[in-house]
Amino acid sequence: MPDNFSFQNADPEVADAVPGVLEREISPLEATGAHWIAPSRAPEGAPVLRGTVELPGRPGRAELLVAGLGLHAVRVNGTSVAQGALEPAISDPRRVVWYSRLAVTDLLGTGTNTVEVTLGAGFCAMTTPNAWRWEQAPWRGPRMLIAALLADGVTVAVSDTDWRWGEGPVRFDSMYEGQSYDARMAGAPVDSPVTVAERPGGRLAERRHEPVAPGAQIAPAWRPCARxxxxxxxxxxxxxxxxxxxxxxxxxxxIRFGETLDADGELVCSNEHVYTGRFQTDEIIGVGGRVRWFPKFAYQGFRYLEVEGLEHRPGPGEIVAVPLEQQVAPASTFACDVPLFNDLVELTRRTVLNNLHHIPTDTPCYEKNGWTGDVLVSLDTLTGLFDLHRLLVKWIEDIVSTQLPDGSLSVIAPSPGWGYRDGECAPAPEWTCVLPALLVHLAEVYGDPQPARQHWGACRAYLDHELSRLHDGLASSELGDYLAPGYPLGPPPEDSRLSASCFLFRALGQGVELAAMNGDDDAARRFRGAAARLRGRINETFLDRHDGCYRTASDPPDERNGGYRQTSNLMPVAFGIVPDQDREQVVATIIDDVVARGHHLNTGHIGTSLLLNVLTDAGRADEACTVATGTDEPSWGHWLQLGATSMWERWDAGARSHDHFFLATVTDWILTRVAGVQRIGGDWSRVRVAPGLVPGVNRAASTRRTPLGDLVVEWERGGPVHLVVPQGMTCELGGENPATLGPGDHRL
Structure with missing residues (x-):
C-alpha cells in the first residue's frame, strides 16, 4: 500500500486527542462487508471511483450508504444523486466518520447499474497551507470511500477491489482556494484498479443532524470591472x-469571490491566513460547447463575484449564486413596531445560517473554523433563532474529539492539532468553557440530558485541567473580550485573568449541575468549593470597593478617570460574582459609563452579549434601548447605515468579515426582553412574560418553539395580551395585571 494511504500522526501529543475511539460498534454500513477503497496511486485531482451491479429488475426500495473522505459526490447511472452538500460532515475521522444514506430507487434499472463517487479533499485531505495547519492534521489521510447498495433490504453491492478509478474533470479542490474544472476531462476513462485502504480508525455512524442543502438561486447584477x-x-x-x-x-x-469591494469598487479577495496566491477562486476550462457545473467540494462566503476570461456579460442563468444552508428549523418568529429590531433579527438569522455547515463557524469566507468562544457567548441567540438540537449534539462530539490526555480542549472544533498552546489563541477559558455550557444548555433548553451523561467524563477532565492551571488562584487567557472598540487586532488591554476566571467560575457552577445529573457527588463537592475560592480571588484581586467597580492593572487610561472597562464589570454582575453588598454600586458604574460615553457600548464579544440584558434586568431598559437603537459607531445601526446585509466581525467600517454572529447577541435581548419572554430557572416548565418591558416598543408578537410546544406571545402597550401556553408550562404574566396562567389560549 502506498505511503500516502496511512493516516498521519504529525504531533504525538495532539494525535492522542481521540477519547472514545476504542468504543467500537459495527455500523450498518460496515456490516455489509464493504471495504474502504482508494485509488492505487495518488490522484492528480478529485478521483472518480466506479462500481457496477447487475440487477434482475428495479427494486421496490434502494438505498446507497456511502462515506467518502474528505467529501463525496455520487452519481448512479450517470445521474447525480440528491444528497446533502459537503458530506460527509466534517469530523476527526479517528473518532467518527458520518456516512450518508441516499435514496436511489428511481435511478436503478434492470441489468447493469453503475455507482460513481467523486472524492473531494475537504478538510481530511487538505493540501493548502494555512494558519491553522489543516494540511498537517494528525488525522489527515487519503481520499477514499466505503459504500454499500441495498435493494429491498438486501446488500447487492459493496465497495471492494472490483471497483475502478480514474481522473475526473475536477482537477483541483480546496476549501480555502476553490476548485478547478476542466470540461475536457469529463468522461475520461475509469479503468484503473483500486486498493483496499486503511480504515480511518473512528466508528462509522449515520449522519443524524440536518443536511446542508442549496437554497434559492440568486441572479447577480453585473457590471464591467477591471478584470x-x-x-x-x-x-x-x-x-x-x-x-x-x-x-x-x-x-x-x-471566478473570484469576496464579501467586500475596495475604494475603487474592485473585488477584495485575499486572506493572510491562507499561504498561497489563490483564494476563493473557481476556474473553468471549456471543451467546445456548453459547460454545466455545480461545484461540490468547496464553498465561499461572498456577496460579489468577479469573472475573468468571459468576453460577454454573463447572461440569465449562466452564472448564478446558490446559498448552501443547514436545513435547521426556525425556533422563533418575531415582529415589533421598531423596524431596526426587526432588521437586526433578520440579519442575525442570515448570519447564523451562513455560518452553519455541519458545525457552527466564525466566518464562511476567511476561516470556516468552529471557534468555540463565538458559540459560547451566542448560545441563547443561536438556539433562540433555530432548532440546533441535533447539530449541537454532533458538534459536542467534535469538541470532545479535541481533548488531550491532560484534559485540555482546543479553541476550535474540530481541530487539526491547533488551538492548544501559546501563540495559537490559547489557552482561553472564555472559549473552551463551551463544553459544560453546551451540556447544560441541551439539558435545559431541549430537555435532552443524554449528552451530559455521555460526555460528563470529558467535561470533568476539562474542568480539572483548568483548575490545575490556576496561578495565584486565578485562571489565565490569551484572548479576553475579543474585538472591543479601538482594538482591531483582537485582545483588549485589560488583564485577561479577570475574564478567564469569570468564565471558569460560571463553568464550575455548570459542572456542579452536571455532576448532580450524573450522581458524581465528589466532583460536585470539589467544583463547588473551587468556585467559591475562585470567586473570592476574583473579588480580592479586581474589585475596587471604593469606586464600586472591577479594575485590572492594565486597564488603559482614557479621558475618563481610570479607564473604566464595561466588560470587566458586566461579567461579575451577570455571573453572580459580585458580593451582595457591592452589586448595586457596580451596576450603577456600568450605567454611568454607558451614559458618559453618549449611550454607547464599549465592549467586545463578551461584554456585548451581556450589556443589554444586565441593563434591562437592573431596571434600566431605557438605557438598553438607547444603546440598541444607536446609529453611530460603535453600534449595530451603524453597520446598517454602512449597507450591512449580515452581522460583522468588528464595530468599525474596516471589519474584515461581514458575516460573523459573535457580536449579534443583541438578538437574544430582542427575543427575550423586547418580546418579553424568559425562562424561569432552567427548563421551559415556567416562563415569565413581561409585556412592554422596553420603552419605545409599543407592540410585539413572537412565537417560540419549545420541547413542550409553541409558546405564542402577542401584546400591545395599553392594549390586549394574547398568550398560547403549551401543556406542561406555567406562565407568570407581569405588567399592570399580573397573573399566573396554565396551558391554554389566553386573551387578557
Missing part, C-alpha cells in the same frame, strides 16, 4: 456559484 465582470448577489451568502456557459475548447474562465 472583466463584477456580479453583486445583493447580500452576503455562504455557498457557491453554479455555471452554465458556452466555452470554446481551452477557454479558461476564473
Amino acid at each position: 472583466g465582470w463584477l456580479g453583486d448577489a445583493g447580500r452576503v451568502i455562504a455557498g457557491v456559484a453554479c455555471y452554465d456557459l458556452d466555452l470554446a475548447e481551452g477557454n479558461r474562465v476564473r
Whole structure:
C-alpha cells in the first residue's frame, strides 16, 4: 500500500486527542462487508471511483450508504444523486466518520447499474497551507470511500477491489482556494484498479443532524470591472456559484469571490491566513460547447463575484449564486413596531445560517473554523433563532474529539492539532468553557440530558485541567473580550485573568449541575468549593470597593478617570460574582459609563452579549434601548447605515468579515426582553412574560418553539395580551395585571 494511504500522526501529543475511539460498534454500513477503497496511486485531482451491479429488475426500495473522505459526490447511472452538500460532515475521522444514506430507487434499472463517487479533499485531505495547519492534521489521510447498495433490504453491492478509478474533470479542490474544472476531462476513462485502504480508525455512524442543502438561486447584477465582470448577489451568502456557459475548447474562465469591494469598487479577495496566491477562486476550462457545473467540494462566503476570461456579460442563468444552508428549523418568529429590531433579527438569522455547515463557524469566507468562544457567548441567540438540537449534539462530539490526555480542549472544533498552546489563541477559558455550557444548555433548553451523561467524563477532565492551571488562584487567557472598540487586532488591554476566571467560575457552577445529573457527588463537592475560592480571588484581586467597580492593572487610561472597562464589570454582575453588598454600586458604574460615553457600548464579544440584558434586568431598559437603537459607531445601526446585509466581525467600517454572529447577541435581548419572554430557572416548565418591558416598543408578537410546544406571545402597550401556553408550562404574566396562567389560549 502506498505511503500516502496511512493516516498521519504529525504531533504525538495532539494525535492522542481521540477519547472514545476504542468504543467500537459495527455500523450498518460496515456490516455489509464493504471495504474502504482508494485509488492505487495518488490522484492528480478529485478521483472518480466506479462500481457496477447487475440487477434482475428495479427494486421496490434502494438505498446507497456511502462515506467518502474528505467529501463525496455520487452519481448512479450517470445521474447525480440528491444528497446533502459537503458530506460527509466534517469530523476527526479517528473518532467518527458520518456516512450518508441516499435514496436511489428511481435511478436503478434492470441489468447493469453503475455507482460513481467523486472524492473531494475537504478538510481530511487538505493540501493548502494555512494558519491553522489543516494540511498537517494528525488525522489527515487519503481520499477514499466505503459504500454499500441495498435493494429491498438486501446488500447487492459493496465497495471492494472490483471497483475502478480514474481522473475526473475536477482537477483541483480546496476549501480555502476553490476548485478547478476542466470540461475536457469529463468522461475520461475509469479503468484503473483500486486498493483496499486503511480504515480511518473512528466508528462509522449515520449522519443524524440536518443536511446542508442549496437554497434559492440568486441572479447577480453585473457590471464591467477591471478584470472583466463584477456580479453583486445583493447580500452576503455562504455557498457557491453554479455555471452554465458556452466555452470554446481551452477557454479558461476564473471566478473570484469576496464579501467586500475596495475604494475603487474592485473585488477584495485575499486572506493572510491562507499561504498561497489563490483564494476563493473557481476556474473553468471549456471543451467546445456548453459547460454545466455545480461545484461540490468547496464553498465561499461572498456577496460579489468577479469573472475573468468571459468576453460577454454573463447572461440569465449562466452564472448564478446558490446559498448552501443547514436545513435547521426556525425556533422563533418575531415582529415589533421598531423596524431596526426587526432588521437586526433578520440579519442575525442570515448570519447564523451562513455560518452553519455541519458545525457552527466564525466566518464562511476567511476561516470556516468552529471557534468555540463565538458559540459560547451566542448560545441563547443561536438556539433562540433555530432548532440546533441535533447539530449541537454532533458538534459536542467534535469538541470532545479535541481533548488531550491532560484534559485540555482546543479553541476550535474540530481541530487539526491547533488551538492548544501559546501563540495559537490559547489557552482561553472564555472559549473552551463551551463544553459544560453546551451540556447544560441541551439539558435545559431541549430537555435532552443524554449528552451530559455521555460526555460528563470529558467535561470533568476539562474542568480539572483548568483548575490545575490556576496561578495565584486565578485562571489565565490569551484572548479576553475579543474585538472591543479601538482594538482591531483582537485582545483588549485589560488583564485577561479577570475574564478567564469569570468564565471558569460560571463553568464550575455548570459542572456542579452536571455532576448532580450524573450522581458524581465528589466532583460536585470539589467544583463547588473551587468556585467559591475562585470567586473570592476574583473579588480580592479586581474589585475596587471604593469606586464600586472591577479594575485590572492594565486597564488603559482614557479621558475618563481610570479607564473604566464595561466588560470587566458586566461579567461579575451577570455571573453572580459580585458580593451582595457591592452589586448595586457596580451596576450603577456600568450605567454611568454607558451614559458618559453618549449611550454607547464599549465592549467586545463578551461584554456585548451581556450589556443589554444586565441593563434591562437592573431596571434600566431605557438605557438598553438607547444603546440598541444607536446609529453611530460603535453600534449595530451603524453597520446598517454602512449597507450591512449580515452581522460583522468588528464595530468599525474596516471589519474584515461581514458575516460573523459573535457580536449579534443583541438578538437574544430582542427575543427575550423586547418580546418579553424568559425562562424561569432552567427548563421551559415556567416562563415569565413581561409585556412592554422596553420603552419605545409599543407592540410585539413572537412565537417560540419549545420541547413542550409553541409558546405564542402577542401584546400591545395599553392594549390586549394574547398568550398560547403549551401543556406542561406555567406562565407568570407581569405588567399592570399580573397573573399566573396554565396551558391554554389566553386573551387578557
